[in-house]
Amino acid sequence: MIHDAVLLKPKVKYWLDNLLGKYEVIAPVDTGRMIEYVPISRGEDALLEFGTPPLSPKGYFFPKSDLMFSTQSHRGAVTVQPAPIEARERVIFGVRPFDARALLIMDKQLIRQNAVDVYYQARRQRTTLVGIGAHKPDVLDFSVSAGSGPFDEDGLDMLFYDMEKEFYVMVLTEKGKKIVDDNFAPAEEHHRKLAREMKQRAEEKAKYDLNMERWKRYTPLEIFQLPYWSEVYLPCIECGACTFVCPTTVYSRTVDVEEEGGRGKRVRVWDSPYLERFAVTTEGYNPRPTLRDRFRDWVLEKFLFFPLETGVLNCVGCGRCIQHCPTQIDFRKIIANVRFE
Amino acid sequence: MGALRRTNVFIPDVAVLEKKKQENAQMATFTFRFLDALLARSFDFLPGQLTLLSVFGVGEEAWFYTSSPTSRGMVDVTVSLNSRTGSYLALMERGQMVGLRGPSGMGLPLQLAKGRRVYLIAQNSGLVPLRSFANYAVDQPTEFERIIVMNLVDRESSLLFSDELFGVWMGHSIFEVYVMSQELEREREGLKRGDVNYLFETANPQPENSLAFVAGSPDFLHACVKHLVQRNFRDAHIFVFIPRKFSCGFGICGGCKLGERYVCVDGPVYSMTELRKLPPEF
Numbered sequence: 094m095i096h097d098a099v100l101l102k103p104k105v106k107y108w109l110d111n112l113l114g115k116y117e118v119i120a121p122v123d124t125g126r127m128i129e130y131v132p133i134s135r136g137e138d139a140l141l142e143f144g145t146p147p148l149s150p151k152g153y154f155f156p157k158s159d160l161m162f163s164t165q166s167h168r169g170a171v172t173v174q175p176a177p178i179e180a181r182e183r184v185i186f187g188v189r190p191f192d193a194r195a196l197l198i199m200d201k202q203l204i205r206q207n208a209v210d211v212y213y214q215a216r217r218q219r220t221t222l223v224g225i226g227a228h229k230p231d232v233l234d235f236s237v238s239a240g241s242g243p244f245d246e247d248g249l250d251m252l253f254y255d256m257e258k259e260f261y262v263m264v265l266t267e268k269g270k271k272i273v274d275d276n277f278a279p280a281e282e283h284h285r286k287l288a289r290e291m292k293q294r295a296e297e298k299a300k301y302d303l304n305m306e307r308w309k310r311y312t313p314l315e316i317f318q319l320p321y322w323s324e325v326y327l328p329c330i331e332c333g334a335c336t337f338v339c340p341t342t343v344y345s346r347t348v349d350v351e352e353e354g355g356r357g358k359r360v361r362v363w364d365s366p367y368l369e370r371f372a373v374t375t376e377g378y379n380p381r382p383t384l385r386d387r388f389r390d391w392v393l394e395k396f397l398f399f400p401l402e403t404g405v406l407n408c409v410g411c412g413r414c415i416q417h418c419p420t421q422i423d424f425r426k427i428i429a430n431v432r433f434e
Numbered sequence: 435m436g437a438l439r440r441t442n443v444f445i446p447d448v449a450v451l452e453k454k455k456q457e458n459a460q461m462a463t464f465t466f467r468f469l470d471a472l473l474a475r476s477f478d479f480l481p482g483q484l485t486l487l488s489v490f491g492v493g494e495e496a497w498f499y500t501s502s503p504t505s506r507g508m509v510d511v512t513v514s515l516n517s518r519t520g521s522y523l524a525l526m527e528r529g530q531m532v533g534l535r536g537p538s539g540m541g542l543p544l545q546l547a548k549g550r551r552v553y554l555i556a557q558n559s560g561l562v563p564l565r566s567f568a569n570y571a572v573d574q575p576t577e578f579e580r581i582i583v584m585n586l587v588d589r590e591s592s593l594l595f596s597d598e599l600f601g602v603w604m605g606h607s608i609f610e611v612y613v614m615s616q617e618l619e620r621e622r623e624g625l626k627r628g629d630v631n632y633l634f635e636t637a638n639p640q641p642e643n644s645l646a647f648v649a650g651s652p653d654f655l656h657a658c659v660k661h662l663v664q665r666n667f668r669d670a671h672i673f674v675f676i677p678r679k680f681s682c683g684f685g686i687c688g689g690c691k692l693g694e695r696y697v698c699v700d701g702p703v704y705s706m707t708e709l710r711k712l713p714p715e716f
Contacts, residue, residue: 171531208684351491401694
């Protein structure tokens with residue numbers, strides 16, 4: 094079900110104000126620290142034009158610190174109370190299309206055939222995603238080459254095209270249809286034509302030749318064992334920044350917290366496979382003892398192992414890992430320049 | 435039995451500590467009973483599967499079930515006392531409560547093993563994941579042609595499950611038990627001085643109608659696989675326990691990943707046929 098509409102830019106705030114009556118609304122805001130997705134209380138606070146925010150809205154589905162359960166101990170007896178499942182519906186406005194694609198990749202990891210992360214699943218179900226296409230893609234955006242794009246529709250409920258004074262809006266799902274109100278006006282053919290051209294222009298810019306056709310000539314084991322991996326990791330300082338800004342990554346661990354009065358809780362927090370203790374077994378064995386091992390694991394999980402399992406890259410080409418790497422490692426080049434010898 | 439039992443996979447079942455037994459200076463076996471009586475009666479797992487054991491307020495770690503799945507009502511879990519959870523469990527009294535999630539992983543190929551000669555080849559704490567299978571065979575001896583335990587330890591004080599090794603298993607008609615210690619002051623009945631080569635020379639494993647289950651340090655695993663292949667065991671009949679971190683226990687946190695495989699979902703036991711295709715990260 095696709096239909097379209099037009100929303101004048103000055104009317105966006107009125108539309109968001111209307112939504113605030115029924116939904117929690119999250120939008121990109123300049124918080125003074127950076128562009129962040131935060132809950133808003135006034136439609137006028139939402140930014141309409143912005144570059145790639147440092148963090149995707151991933152944290153609203155897979156929070157940096159996520160309560161799993163609480164416990165209460167009394168005279169030796171322990172009761173376990175699962176974390177409540179939030180029920181209020183919410184709208185995230187201003188999602189970059191590659192970040193919505195990233196959520197589809199997270200779905201493959203968190204909503205599995207044999208086990209479901211019920212907290213994540215509930216947040217996905219109660220959220221409507223409104224995207225704003227990147228008509229001027231960031232210079233590091235290679236989303237088209239990673240299977241997404243500046244106007245990728247998959248995973249979004251609505252997609253906005255910025256046409257200077259107004260937005261051309263594609264309504265992509267029933268969830269999207271539910272939030273259309275009388276601020277929207279019918280679209281005309283010239284809007285559609287402009288949108289097609291805008292998409293085409295943006296897609297031309299969001300490309301980088303990853304040169305992965307060559308990978309098909311080698312087995313996964315051969316790629317894993319290439320001497321190349323012993324060279325390319327050297328600038329890495331194992332800070333984990335690339336993993337924490339990545340919109341598709343779900344590495345995590347849990348922490349137990351003891352509180353007063355016999356109470357306690359278990360919290361899941363983000364983790365990074367770059368950290369030396371990440372894969373250490375309960376008995377102290379580390380299958381990836383060197384930084385070379387851990388760097389290779391991160392890169393190959395994204396571009397080899399996850400695709401083997403699911404058929405898609407574990408990357409949407411947002412470019413954040415490159416932008417935020419303190420030693421300027423360019424993962425596009427690492428992939429494109431793999432030396433098969 | 436490969437998937438966790440609950441709808442919300444993060445929630446442990448509360449279990450009561452019934453018994454603890456020090457196995458050696460580093461390891462102890464804890465016996466738990468699920469608080470929920472129905473669960474206690476119905477809970478099932480396969481030898482070689484793991485539980486995610488919570489000491490509430492301290493944390494959660496993965497350990498092998500070490501009792502036989504035939505022992506309904508209670509489960510044994512053998513734990514390193516040097517670990518985070520183990521150091522707290524050591525101080526716990528009978529009646530205190532922990533959390534258990536699981537079972538996690540696929541465990542040993544029990545069906546494939548039926549009617550066969552099964553070699554249980556373990557080094558030091560490698561015997562932990564094999565104890566459940568051995569005690570299952572004690573309870574169901576007609577299911578197997580023969581069980582051959584080949585246990586190598588660094589020193590006598592590293593021995594685990596001595597009562598079973600030198601008692602129940604050694605005395606059972608379908609068992610053969612070979613135990614060697616690399617360092618040993620004085621040999622005695624059932625315990626010889628030896629290394630992995632001498633262990634294989636003495637036990638002399640035969641490939642016909644046989645499976646081998648191997649657990650221990652990475653060096654030990656490599657040495658055993660080499661011996662078994664030299665003795666014409668097929669890759670498909672050699673099963674190896676891969677040391678891997680189990681954290682979430684159902685394939686999302688990434689801690690256990692080996693190539694495209696989630697070891698906590700379809701491991702930690704793999705045939706050599708499978709392992710030869712995967713990154714050699716062990």
